[in-house]
Amino acid sequence: MVVSHPTDARPAPPLQVEHWLNTPRPISLQDLRGRVVALHAFQMLCPGCVAHGLPQAARMHEMFPASQLAVIGLHTVFEHHEVMQPRVALEAFIHEYRLAFPIGIDKPDPRGGGVPLTMQSLGLRGTPSLILLDKRGRIRLHHFGRSDDLSVGALIGQLIAEPDPDAAPGCDEDGCRLPDAMTTP
Amino acid sequence: MVVSHPTDARPAPPLQVEHWLNTPRPISLQDLRGRVVALHAFQMLCPGCVAHGLPQAARMHEMFPASQLAVIGLHTVFEHHEVMQPRVALEAFIHEYRLAFPIGIDKPDPRGGGVPLTMQSLGLRGTPSLILLDKRGRIRLHHFGRSDDLSVGALIGQLIAEPDPDAAPGCDEDGCRLPDAMTTP
Amino acid sequence: MVVSHPTDARPAPPLQVEHWLNTPRPISLQDLRGRVVALHAFQMLCPGCVAHGLPQAARMHEMFPASQLAVIGLHTVFEHHEVMQPRVALEAFIHEYRLAFPIGIDKPDPRGGGVPLTMQSLGLRGTPSLILLDKRGRIRLHHFGRSDDLSVGALIGQLIAEPDPDAAPGCDEDGCRLPDAMTTP
Amino acid sequence: MVVSHPTDARPAPPLQVEHWLNTPRPISLQDLRGRVVALHAFQMLCPGCVAHGLPQAARMHEMFPASQLAVIGLHTVFEHHEVMQPRVALEAFIHEYRLAFPIGIDKPDPRGGGVPLTMQSLGLRGTPSLILLDKRGRIRLHHFGRSDDLSVGALIGQLIAEPDPDAAPGCDEDGCRLPDAMTTP
Numbered sequence: 001m002v003v004s005h006p007t008d009a010r011p012a013p014p015l016q017v018e019h020w021l022n023t024p025r026p027i028s029l030q031d032l033r034g035r036v037v038a039l040h041a042f043q044m045l046c047p048g049c050v051a052h053g054l055p056q057a058a059r060m061h062e063m064f065p066a067s068q069l070a071v072i073g074l075h076t077v078f079e080h081h082e083v084m085q086p087r088v089a090l091e092a093f094i095h096e097y098r099l100a101f102p103i104g105i106d107k108p109d110p111r112g113g114g115v116p117l118t119m120q121s122l123g124l125r126g127t128p129s130l131i132l133l134d135k136r137g138r139i140r141l142h143h144f145g146r147s148d149d150l151s152v153g154a155l156i157g158q159l160i161a162e163p164d165p166d167a168a169p170g171c172d173e174d175g176c177r178l179p180d181a182m183t184t185p
Numbered sequence: 186m187v188v189s190h191p192t193d194a195r196p197a198p199p200l201q202v203e204h205w206l207n208t209p210r211p212i213s214l215q216d217l218r219g220r221v222v223a224l225h226a227f228q229m230l231c232p233g234c235v236a237h238g239l240p241q242a243a244r245m246h247e248m249f250p251a252s253q254l255a256v257i258g259l260h261t262v263f264e265h266h267e268v269m270q271p272r273v274a275l276e277a278f279i280h281e282y283r284l285a286f287p288i289g290i291d292k293p294d295p296r297g298g299g300v301p302l303t304m305q306s307l308g309l310r311g312t313p314s315l316i317l318l319d320k321r322g323r324i325r326l327h328h329f330g331r332s333d334d335l336s337v338g339a340l341i342g343q344l345i346a347e348p349d350p351d352a353a354p355g356c357d358e359d360g361c362r363l364p365d366a367m368t369t370p
Numbered sequence: 371m372v373v374s375h376p377t378d379a380r381p382a383p384p385l386q387v388e389h390w391l392n393t394p395r396p397i398s399l400q401d402l403r404g405r406v407v408a409l410h411a412f413q414m415l416c417p418g419c420v421a422h423g424l425p426q427a428a429r430m431h432e433m434f435p436a437s438q439l440a441v442i443g444l445h446t447v448f449e450h451h452e453v454m455q456p457r458v459a460l461e462a463f464i465h466e467y468r469l470a471f472p473i474g475i476d477k478p479d480p481r482g483g484g485v486p487l488t489m490q491s492l493g494l495r496g497t498p499s500l501i502l503l504d505k506r507g508r509i510r511l512h513h514f515g516r517s518d519d520l521s522v523g524a525l526i527g528q529l530i531a532e533p534d535p536d537a538a539p540g541c542d543e544d545g546c547r548l549p550d551a552m553t554t555p
Numbered sequence: 556m557v558v559s560h561p562t563d564a565r566p567a568p569p570l571q572v573e574h575w576l577n578t579p580r581p582i583s584l585q586d587l588r589g590r591v592v593a594l595h596a597f598q599m600l601c602p603g604c605v606a607h608g609l610p611q612a613a614r615m616h617e618m619f620p621a622s623q624l625a626v627i628g629l630h631t632v633f634e635h636h637e638v639m640q641p642r643v644a645l646e647a648f649i650h651e652y653r654l655a656f657p658i659g660i661d662k663p664d665p666r667g668g669g670v671p672l673t674m675q676s677l678g679l680r681g682t683p684s685l686i687l688l689d690k691r692g693r694i695r696l697h698h699f700g701r702s703d704d705l706s707v708g709a710l711i712g713q714l715i716a717e718p719d720p721d722a723a724p725g726c727d728e729d730g731c732r733l734p735d736a737m738t739t740p
Contacts (some may be wrong), residue, residue: 045277045278047281051236056705060705063703063706079277080277082273083271083277083278084277086268088267089274092230092265092269096265149703150615150618150704150705151618152708153704153705153708153711154618154619154711154712156708156709156712157710157711157713157714157715157716158713158715160709160712161713161717162716241520244520245520248518248521249524333433334518336433338519338520338522338523338527339434339523339526341523341524341527342523342524342526342527342528342529342531343530344527345524346527346532415647415648415651417651420605450651453641453644453647456638458638459638459644462600462634463600463638465635466600466602466635
């Protein structure tokens with residue numbers, strides 16, 4: 001697992017999504033600032049995604065409060081396009097596997113080539129891939145293949161524990177917040 | 186598991202297959218007389234098939250000599266037809282999951298209704314289903330859902346041990362055979 | 371797995387057991403003629419026995435009718451004798467792991483040396499070991515290490531299907547039996 | 556899982572250990588201040604400990620740097636004392652299961668009663684139990700039974716991310732430290 005120190009972490013590029021499922025409106029990473037984001041890139045015919053990646057995503061989605069962690073699937077089809085690209089195929093898959101988190105269909109490259117646009121801009125090596133973003137939207141984990149629950153859990157816990165620099169001290173609908181420097185546990 | 190005694194077992198109806206994959210020529214149950222047959226009915230978007238049924242079929246195919254057990258897959262699409270029915274979809278699935286045994290696509294019912302013809306004639310309740318045929322082509326196991334390796338293995342072992350009534354005493358390319366009554370171990 | 375053809379199989383040597391647990395009276399292999407026997411050799415501090423061998427034995431004991439398969443454990447202590455040899459240790463282990471089949475404690479070698487007597491006479495290489503005996507008491511499987519459910523199930527099924535030469539035609543409490551030559555399914 | 560907020564967390568009572576294994580010298584919680592501590596209470600004849608608790612402890616020990624997380628086993632024998640209490644029994648168990656982290660034998664209650672002293676002072680309900688201490692030695696998780704890797708990982712990650720109030724700003728052998736208020740990532 002490639003874990004980045006905050007000072008080295010680069011900001012995640014914007015998602016380029018053709019169509020969103022399991023969400024009433026499109027999602028932008030910008031809107032998720034202040035929360036940790038787990039981005040699961042998968043293909044519906046990828047055995048490792050079906051056996052490991054997607055079940056892990058589903059457990060994350062059940063286990064963490066949405067206010068702390070946003071779980072997002074990204075269908076990055078780079079092979080068997082004619083089978084997996086139709087939206088109806090992914091819809092049937094999501095239905096049968098009871099996936100409940102928002103899933104975006106990565107936008108095909110208009111220049112052709114088979115690798116969709118977000119997959120390119122994130123520099124993914126294949127599926128499954130797990131990307132963790134911190135509260136500032138920086139890429140802190142970039143992992144291809146099966147990832148271990150204990151390690152991934154620890155990194156999510158650490159990212160959740162990091163202060164959110166954009167959460168201004170003061171009061172909002174959540175309550176009244178102390179400046180970070182005063183919240184040392 | 187519904188296991189039939191030989192005296193109650195009914196002959197399996199013929200397979201009605203639209204197209205065969207992983208085999209150079211169509212397979213008929215008639216041709217498999219003298220061998221035990223494991224027929225795995227599945228759908229590519231059925232989670233229980235992907236997690237349990239197909240891996241069990243693959244292990245059977247690796248573990249038993251083809252001369253003793255014929256493993257056959259049957260793609261019985263009864264939902265999401267538009268996604269799973271195209272042959273190219275099943276071909277991509279077979280490729281990604283590295284399935285090596287012959288797989289037939291069950292023939293759609295020309296009268297409509299969604300349940301394909303072999304699935305109807307076998308009276309399957311859903312997928313995954315495992316049907317075991319004895320050497321005479323009679324249905325000895327008819328099971329819907331996950332099936333236990335130890336139990337299924339025991340039934341296969343028993344069926345393999347049963348004498349083949351059509352293997353006439355005398356000599357052929359395999360060698361020279363005693364009458365069954367003389368082969369008590 | 372070393373599977374023996376009936377014509378090569380040697381008879382199992384008698385069990386040499388110091389003490390029996392989970393059975394009201396001592397068990398001799400002679401008394402089990404006519405049934406298939408699964409003999410599981412284990413040690414309570416052997417990780418492979420605890421994780422694989424004993425759970426498999428317990429499933430066999432639940433799954434097959436006692437009239438067809440006798441499941442027997444054999445505690446063959448060849449290391450850490452001071453910890454595992456006391457009967458009270460094995461009793462606590464059997465209680466905590468809810469083992470319900472008969473278990474014999476292999477008799478220590480009075481000449482010393484650490485390897486108990488039945489383990490010697492069976493020529494076991496270590497634990498877990500699984501020995502399958504046919505209805506005549508001959509060793510048909512002699513396996514050290516983890517054994518696969520599907521393979522072991524198939525061999526048990528085959529051994530159960532073999533005719534019992536000592537089951538004389540005629541009537542007893544089970545019913546009235548045809549001669550074997552007339553029972554071809 | 557009972558997770559405590561820092562403000563409610565009580566300090567862990569001192570370990571009362573009869574004998575330590577896998578460590579050249581006794582361990583006190585006081586010495587571990589500044590590190591997160593995972594305390595795994597187990598019994599060698601407890602099936603849930605052998606199947607889940609101890610493998611989880613071993614993975615934690617492998618996965619996290621010792622400078623961040625201290626993994627400690629506590630053998631809390633409250634049943635079958637005559638079998639599990641002798642130190643030689645635990646030594647054989649540790650050897651066979653290849654456990655590499657420090658393990659303390661909880662001190663028996665001199666007044667009798669069967670429940671050892673640390674188990675009493677920690678208020679454990681049974682085995683396996685997992686206790687997580689933060690860098691100040693306060694109990695932040697108190698869990699009986701199987702615990703999920705993703706959840707436990709997240710809590711460990713959070714505890715590791717919390718600032719260590721005793722790590723005074725300034726220089727030592729690790730390097731030179733900024734005051735916490737200046738280390739917001």
